[in-house]
Amino acid sequence: EVQVVESGGGLIQPGGSLRLSCAASGFSFRSYAMNWVRQAPGKGLEWVSGISGDGGRTYYTDSVKGRFTISRDNSKNTLYLQINSLTAEDTAIYCCAKDMGFLVDTASFDHWGLGTLVTVSS
Amino acid sequence: QSALTQPASLSGSPGQSITISCTGTTSDVGSYNLVSWYQHHPGKAPKLMIYQVSKRPSGVSDRFSGSKSGNTASLTISGLQAEDEAEYHCCSYAIGSTVVFGGGTKLTVL
Numbered sequence: 001e002v003q004v005v006e007s008g009g010g011l012i013q014p015g016g017s018l019r020l021s022c023a024a025s026g027f028s029f030r031s032y033a034m035n036w037v038r039q040a041p042g043k044g045l046e047w048v049s050g051i052s053g054d055g056g057r058t059y060y061t062d063s064v065k066g067r068f069t070i071s072r073d074n075s076k077n078t079l080y081l082q083i084n085s086l087t088a089e090d091t092a093i094y095c096c097a098k099d100m101g102f103l104v105d106t107a108s109f110d111h112w113g114l115g116t117l118v119t120v121s122s
Numbered sequence: 123q124s125a126l127t128q129p130a131s132l133s134g135s136p137g138q139s140i141t142i143s144c145t146g147t148t149s150d151v152g153s154y155n156l157v158s159w160y161q162h163h164p165g166k167a168p169k170l171m172i173y174q175v176s177k178r179p180s181g182v183s184d185r186f187s188g189s190k191s192g193n194t195a196s197l198t199i200s201g202l203q204a205e206d207e208a209e210y211h212c213c214s215y216a217i218g219s220t221v222v223f224g225g226g227t228k229l230t231v232l
Contacts (some may be wrong), residue, residue, distance in 0.1 A: 035221070044125065045160070045168070045211050047221035059219050100173065107156045107215035108173035114166070 002026040002111045004079075004096050009116030016086050020116055022079040022096030027111075030054065030074040033099035035109060036081045038092035048094070049081065050104035059104050063089075086120045093117050126151065126212055126224035133230040139200040142227045144212030145193060150222050152193035156215035159188060159197045162226075163208045171210075172197060199229075207231040 008020040035050040049070040050059045058070050069082040097109035127145040134140040159172040172188035185200045212224040
């Protein structure tokens with residue numbers, strides 16, 4: 001059974017940093033791109049970042065470029081998101097989502113986690 | 123990277139058909155046959171219902187169908203059932219190797 005489980009969220013002060021993790025199981029992790037998608041309170045889903053199966057290509061939405069870094073460790077079947085210079089607008093549930101392809105070029109996410117909550121507040 | 127436009131809410135009675143629209147631009151929906159739809163029940167993980175505009179993943183009911191015309195994609199649910207009540211999100215690949223979602227549509231089954 002495919003499973004992706006996020007962790008690492010919490011309450012963080014503005015300007016702070018956090019590293020989110022996503023542990024994957026039940027599929028050939030290195031064969032698929034992975035993505036981070038967030039949902040702020042009362043808002044829709046927002047794609048944040050994606051990474052190819054081999055980690056060689058990374059992509060970001062404009063609002064997080066330069067602040068967020070996506071990475072993966074295929075030996076540990078784990079996806080990461082390093083988030084820096086946090087603002088209140090980054091408050092959201094962050095979900096990891098398995099892509100249906102090796103590259104970040106399908107916009108089709110067939111397995112999702114429940115997410116981890118990041119709250120940015122002083 | 124503007125969000126795709128969906129109606130905020132829709133409602134229908136059991137057995138009816140409803141269609142949720144998702145309007146983008148020539149930078150996303152209009153240029154790629156890479157539109158997907160997700161069903162999201164509160165407290166659960168989003169579920170892929172449609173990918174590549176009109177394909178259904180294994181296990182998804184054939185009551186769900188997708189289509190696209192120009193810059194607008196649509197999700198149609200036929201034979202509405204109580205368990206279809208959820209939020210539905212459209213998603214499209216976009217120019218610049220990015221992905222954009224819609225604002226979500228809350229579907230109420232009366």
